[in-house]
Structures are given as structure tokens and as C-alpha cells.
Amino acid sequence: MKTWRRHTLTGYSWLMLVFLYLPIAILMIYSFNDSRINAVWSGFTWKWYLSLFDNRQVMQALGNSLSIGIISSVLATVLGTAASLAVKHYSARWRTVVNGLVYLPIVIPEIMMGLALLVLFSQIHMELGKATLIMAHVTFSMPYVMVIISARLADMGKELEEAAQDLGATPWETLRYVTLPLIMPGVVAGFLMSFTLSLDDFIISFFVAGPNSTTLPLYIYGLVKRGVSPEVNALSTLLIASTVLLVVVAELFRRKDSKTITY
């Protein structure tokens, strides 16, 4: 490649990174701006963060987000891990059928899943609240867990499991002492991913949350709709920070996963 062409491409790519990050950076910077209404910088302040901690609704939304996130990702991880282990042993045809069922929720528009679940819960007269949120979050995050763990299992090969069985291990013993420890990094990555998805979900939660089960993204939406206040920036900044942290940790686990796999 000629140098000027390479330089153009490099410059362009850096500009794209700026385009991707500048709005997020500005949002975060303005969460420390003293002014309530203006974009003019009028001094550094922590007060929006402090007022968040005094805000009972915010704390409640945080509590909801965390408890829903933990419960739903434990469930999604357990169900998804178990399913991935089983699907590996299916015949090609059944695997296609099962994978179709599993991957469909990923490609369907989120709004469809949200309102489909809303219709279901209303038809079985289930009151919208934490329980419905947890059920919805498990449904959309379990497929992602399965994608991660199936990839790990596909890379793993059969040798170690077969060796264990040759040495007289029952299928359950093989699972417990060979397969599970080997896929553990993938399981952790899957858990972290579903926790991130749960913490971040707005669209589906929007339809299945009851009036008393607001999560953080739903609370932010309420603030955004009511008008811009710097508290939204502060809350968004906290959400961004925790998302980034979780994604990076999940990515590290996934990396560790792919490193240990090459023996």
C-alpha cells in the first residue's frame, strides 16, 4: 500500500474512534459540570453524584437492577451451560433444530420480544414486576451464554473426555471433573455477559417492568423524557463505567479461555 493511502486509512480509523467515543466522553465530562441548564462549563462539582446517593428512587432502581441482574444471569448461565453440554451430543439434524430455537431470540428485533412477553404475562395474569423482569432477562441472555460456551466446547475436542471415560469415569463424573473445569472460564464469561446484558437492557424491560420495579435504564429514560438534568449524566456515567468494567473483565476471561485451550 502506498504511504498516503495508508495514512488516509489510519487517519480515518482514528476519526471513527473519536466519533464513537467523543459523545460518551462529553456525557461523562458534563456530569461534573456545575451548571444545571447550560452546556457552558461553570466549574467542577461532585454534587450530581452526591444527590444520586440521596435519591431513594435511584437507590431502589439500582437495587432492582443488581438483584435482577444477579438472579437472571445465574439462571441463564446454569440453563445455558447445561444445554450447551447436551447439544454437543445431539445428531446434526437435532442440533440444527435446537440452534435455530436458540439463535432466533438473538436476531429477532428486541421490541418484538418485549411485547410478546408483555402479551404472555398479561394472558396468564402474571403481575408485572421483578419476577417478569427476571424471566425476560433470562430469555434474552441465555442464548448468548450458549453461544460462548458452545464455542468453547467446539474448540475443546473430545480427547480428554474420552480419556476420562476410558479410565472408567461415568458420564456424570466426566462432566463434573473434566468438562466443567475446562469450560469454567467460558462459564464465567457467559455469566458476566448476561449480567451486562441484564444491567443494560432497556427495550425489553420497558415492556415487562411493573410500576414498582424500575431498573436503572428505565429510570434514566424517565429522566431523559422529563428534560435534561445533570443527574442523568451522572447516572449514565455510572452505568457506562460499570458496563465497560464488566465487558473488559468478561473479555479477559474469554481471552484466558482461548489461551488455555491451545495445548
Place this chain on the structure above:
Amino acid sequence: MLNKKPVKILALPALVWLFALFVVPMLLIAVLSFLKRGTYGQVVYEFTMNNYIRILDPLYGQIFWDTLVVAVLTTVLSILFGYPLAYYISRLDRSVQQIWLLLVMIPFWINFLVRSYAWVIILRSQGVVNTILESLGLITEPLPLLYNSGSVLLGMVYTLVPFMVLPIYVSLEQMDRRKLEAAYDLGATPWKAFWHVTLPMTKSGVVTGSILVFVSSIGMFVVPDVMGGAKSALIGNVIQNQFLSARDWPFGSALSIVLMLLSMLLILLYFRATKASETKEGAA
């Protein structure tokens, strides 16, 4: 061979879960779209085609059309913006590649409600852009940068472009570089080599990315809601309204069924079109 049965049943809970909370609800939407809305917003169990007939109203035709235009534009712009970035990343050293990929992925993980809102801070009348322009004395009145179709498109491309970069990167990564070398050996210019070798060989990535972006933008209601104001309602906003404000669930269901069929049809056509051009090229 060992008995694998005990392990095989491990998939059962997950499958039952997905059946009960994904398949059944989707079927319910389909059934609901043929039912009537009662006076108080309840569902009346009586068969009707009225919901679908109502969609033929030019008003909804217009909204569907607007939604399609935005979705197609978002997809095309995402390809134009995303391809060069994916190309650049695929040419980097392995270790640097990983960092760039993570950098592209991180915004994609950040809530797009939050990312759309970030643009509100920048574009609103007392936002960052207007404040800077005013303090430089370039404008006296704030420019109306927000709440128009341009800002919706910007928001859509901004939130969805990572969906395009990743699949294109993957296909660039898997591409057989020797064919590119062959093209150069035969005297192709870099542009020609790109146009006739690299681009056709990475078509699958472009197709995957396009489908991901298209599907996400067609049902999107958050970006138009936050960045578009009331003027630029897309079909996602109308559906959301039918469910939560108008409380006409049967009509909302019919709208979403049509939306889903329409998007499936378009994806199929797109698949066909890209496949057809591929075989044509192969024959040439």
C-alpha cells in the same frame, strides 16, 4: 459407545424455557393480531381481519416507508463508515488488532439509550455545539440540530455501526490473501484489486453486518424517541404507542407482525441479490 442419554437431557430445561417464554409469546402475538380491541382496551376473543385492513391506511404506509428508508440509509451508511475501519483493523498486528476490536466493541455494549442521550447533550439548543458556535460569535440563534430526521439517522448510524465493523472484520480476517497477491502479480491497481478481489470475498461479512444493522434499526424506537422528537415517528414508536398508550394490543400486534414479515422478506431479497451477483462474478 457410551450411553450419552443422561447428558442429553440437560438441554431440556433450557428448551422448555425458550419454548414457554419465546415461542409461545411470539405465537400469541400472531393470534392477538386477529382479535378485536374492546372499548376499555381489553382483548375481545373474536376473529377479525380489521387490524390488517387498517394497516393499509396511507398514514401507516407512510410510516412503514419512512422506517424502511431510515433503516436502508442506516445500513448503507454503516457499510460506508464501517468497512474502512474493519479493513484498517484487519491489517494491524495481531496484538494491536485485539485492542482495536475491544475499542470498537465497548461503545456497542454501552446502553443505546445512554448513547443517544449523549448526542442530545451535544446537539440540543443549549448543547455543546451551539454553545461553542455562539461563544465564537458564529451564530446568534441556536441551530436546530436535534429532533429532525437527520439527527435520527445520525443516532442510528452511531449506535449501530459496531454491528457492521465486527462481521466485516471477521470476513476480512478469513480471506485468502494469496488471491490478492495474485491480483497484484497480474498487474491490478490497489483499487482494482480491492474492488474485484477483496470486496467480493468479504461479501458474507457485509451481508451479515447489513442484516444485523437492518433488523436493529427497523424495530428501533429509542433513538427516534430520544433524538427525533414527536415529528419523526417510526414504526417502532407507533407499535410502542399502541401497546402502552392507545392500549390497542391487537392492532399493535398486527403492526409488529407486518414489520417482522416485511423485514424477513427484505432480508431474503437482499440475500438473493448478493448471492446472484456472486455467481455472476464467478461465471465471468
